[in-house]
Amino acid sequence: MTSMNQTPRSERLHIAIFGRRNAGKSSLINSLTRQEAAIVSAVPGTTTDPVKKSMEILPIGPVVIIDTAGIDDEGELGEKRIQMTMRILDQTNLALLVLDPEQGIDGYEEQLLEQFQRRDTDVIAVGNKIDIDPDVTGGQAWAREHKVPFTAVSAVTGEGVDELKRLMSDVAPDDFFQPALIGDLLSPGDAAIMVIPVDKAAPKGRLILPQVMTIRDVIDHDAYALVVKERELRAAIENLQTPPKIVVTDSQAVLKASADTPKDIWFTTFSILFARYKGDLETLVRGAKALRDLQPGAKVLIAEACTHHPVEDDIGQVQIPRWLRQYAGGDIEFNYQSGGDFPADLESYDVVVHCGACMLNRQEMCARIAKADDMGIPIINYGVFLSFVHGILPRALEPFPLARMSWEED
Ligand SMILES: Nc1nc2c(ncn2[C@@H]2O[C@H](COP(=O)(O)OP(=O)(O)OP(=O)(O)O)[C@@H](O)[C@H]2O)c(=O)[nH]1
Ligand SMILES: [Mg+2]
Structure with a gap:
């Protein structure tokens, strides 16, 4: 388990290394990290499964490096x-394409490049093995022709690796580092109230990561975080001299918390904050609108990013199917998918309902949303779904004008 003091894996910049067998991908990881992180050998096909390592690379910061x-x-x-390698593409924020002068460049590199471009993934071409083949003009010309930044290294001697790190830090997507959680909604001195029910589902003696991250973001922006159970909310608001800027509640307490929060105070849920933070809130909101047209006999995909033992009244297995059947007024066919795969045959579904994606990075969740959206399949996540079925989605979107517009469109 990740300790609270570390950047959670899903929030780190994901850098993946691609190329042919024996190009020196694993050697390059070792050289970048100055560790024997990956197994290297002269036998092609040494690395079989993707290998992920969390680490700090200066001057970039906390990253996950993925060998393929x-x-x-x-x-x-x-x-x-x-x-498996192609699946890593969806999680990648920055791709290093290793070129091997001993093997030359042709179809494989072009194929990979096309995949990066399709996803708008930033890429650097890395000419490897300059210790044995110092002439880098071939790789350089290829990179220039394809408008890809190029640099040359030796993964064995370490030559050029510092330059590569500088280039990585330049090319790394800027917006990756600033996904807004709540801080952009607050000015210094504003109060934000968090409503956290302490029921039997709450872990003993602690708060869960989304709650902790939200509180941290509030204080990072010089605002005040006031944390209460749902029963204390009304008194807490009344006792404040200045009304809070926003009330954020756990979805389980959404009805009571909404009733106890005056209409002129922003009100939303942790799940909605994370739906925006992790993905594309506007598209998820359009997905909610599509639920209104759900007919009996519809086919729904429930997608969960991790596998867990279903609990009593499990949200994915029990609650959502029950609500959707009620909504549609008849039976609905549910398919479940959990773990790393997101099915390619989305066309056969009327709606995709996705989990909150705490185990996915933003890149991957956005890729999934885009995949469904490109095919014209409505997609919604648990957080937006819960607000929708409780009838408070329009209110919970008030702080987010774009998402609100996407709700109000025709
Ligand atoms: N001379 C030289 N040899 C290198 C360099 N980088 C890698 N090699 C050698 O190339 C061979 C393959 O290196 P790996 O790092 O295992 O290559 P890989 O791309 O991970 O290969 P697979 O896991 O099989 O796909 C090993 O014998 C390395 O020592 C380099 O910069 N210079
Ligand atoms: Mg390898």
Whole structure:
């Protein structure tokens, strides 16, 4: 488990290394991290499954580095490895494409580049092995032709690696570092009240990560965080000399908290804050609108990013199916998917309902939302769904004008 003092893995910049077998991908990771993090050998196909390592790379900061299997792998197993490598693409914020002068450049590199461009993923071409082949003009020309930044290294001697790090820090997407959680809604001195029910579902003796992150973001912006259970909310608001700027509640307490919060105070849920932080809130809100047209016989995909044992009254297995059947006024076909895969055959579904994605990084959740949206399949997440079924979604969107507009469109 991640300790509270570390940047959670899903919030780190994900840098993945791609290229052919034996290009020196694993060696480059070791060189970047100055550790024996990955196994290196002269046998092609040494790295089989993607390997992730969380680390600090200066001057970039906390990152996850991902080693992948060669894109030119062969045979039935090789096919599977290539699929795993392709899946890593969806999580990647910054791609390093390793070029091997011993093997040359052709179709494989072009294929990868096309995949990066399709996802708008930033990429750097890295000409490796300059210790044995110092002539980098081939790689350089190829990179220039494809408008990709290029730098040359030796993963074995370490030559050029500092320059590569500088380039990585330049190219790394700026907006990655500033996804707004709540701080952009607050001015210094504003009060934000967090409503956290302490019921049997709450972990003993602590708060959960989304709550902790929200409180931290409030104080980072020089505002005040006041944390209460739902029963104390009304008195807390009345006793403040200046009304709070916003009340944020756990979805379980949303009805009571909404009733106890005066209409002129912003009111939203942790789930909505995280829906914006993790993904594309506007598209998720359009997904909620599509629920209104759900007919009996519809096919719904429930997608969860991690596998967990379903609990009594499990939200994905029990609550959402019950609500949706009620909503549609008849039976609905549910399919479940959990873990790393997001199915490619989304076309057969009328709606996708996705979990809150605490285990996914923003890049991957946005890629999933975009995939569904591109196919014209409405997608909604648990957080937006809960506000919708409780009838408080328009209110919970008041602080977010774009999402509010997407709710009000025709
Ligand atoms: N001379 C030299 N050899 C290198 C360099 N980088 C990697 N190698 C060698 O190339 C071979 C393959 O290196 P790896 O790092 O395992 O390559 P990989 O891309 O991870 O290979 P797979 O895991 O099989 O896909 C090893 O024998 C390395 O020592 C380099 O910069 N210079
Ligand atoms: Mg390797």
